[in-house]
Amino acid sequence: MEADALNTILSEIDSLRTIVESDVVGWGTVIPSVLGFFVASVSLAAMYFCEQYHKKKNLKAALLVELNSIASTIRFRGYVEHLRAQAGSNEYSCFRVNVPDDYFIIYKSNVGDIGLLDRDDAEEIVEIYHLLESVVMDVTKGGVLYEGGSGYHEALVQCVQLLEKAFNKIEVLVEKK
Numbered sequence: 001m002e003a004d005a006l007n008t009i010l011s012e013i014d015s016l017r018t019i020v021e022s023d024v025v026g027w028g029t030v031i032p033s034v035l036g037f038f039v040a041s042v043s044l045a046a047m048y049f050c051e052q053y054h055k056k057k058n059l060k061a062a063l064l065v066e067l068n069s070i071a072s073t074i075r076f077r078g079y080v081e082h083l084r085a086q087a088g089s090n091e092y093s094c095f096r097v098n099v100p101d102d103y104f105i106i107y108k109s110n111v112g113d114i115g116l117l118d119r120d121d122a123e124e125i126v127e128i129y130h131l132l133e134s135v136v137m138d139v140t141k142g143g144v145l146y147e148g149g150s151g152y153h154e155a156l157v158q159c160v161q162l163l164e165k166a167f168n169k170i171e172v173l174v175e176k177k
Helices: 002-021 027-076 079-088 105-116 119-139 152-176
Strands: none
Touching: 002 027, 027 079, 027 105, 027 119, 027 152, 079 152, 105 119, 119 152
């Protein structure tokens, strides 16, 4: 459809060029050509903005579904309660979670389009993913909770705080939806 609109615009430009280059220029031919060019341009612009609106709407919906799904999984598995319980004990242990590389697949696949979202939504969504990514880094290989040892209890408390902050932000975004 965009190609048709582009061809129409190019055709109108050729018509205008032909009229301007001819010896006899009548308003009866110039006005329809200019109007045709204007209509083609407006329709192309309308299609572009409509496409961007739908892309933005779909992107936000997909990201919210992914975030909601992640939060539901974390809650279902009781990770926050387990982290709290370990933080309250004096024992040093480890907290290991196997997180696949493609865990944030929708976010990572669409990171270049985040700018399509409203500024506030984009900022909130990026912050939520960074909060979750921080927790993932602590509970996967090389992270302080995965390895245990020095700083373990502080990291447990921080992970609980990060997860709760992310959950609250997700709830606000879903309600705002």
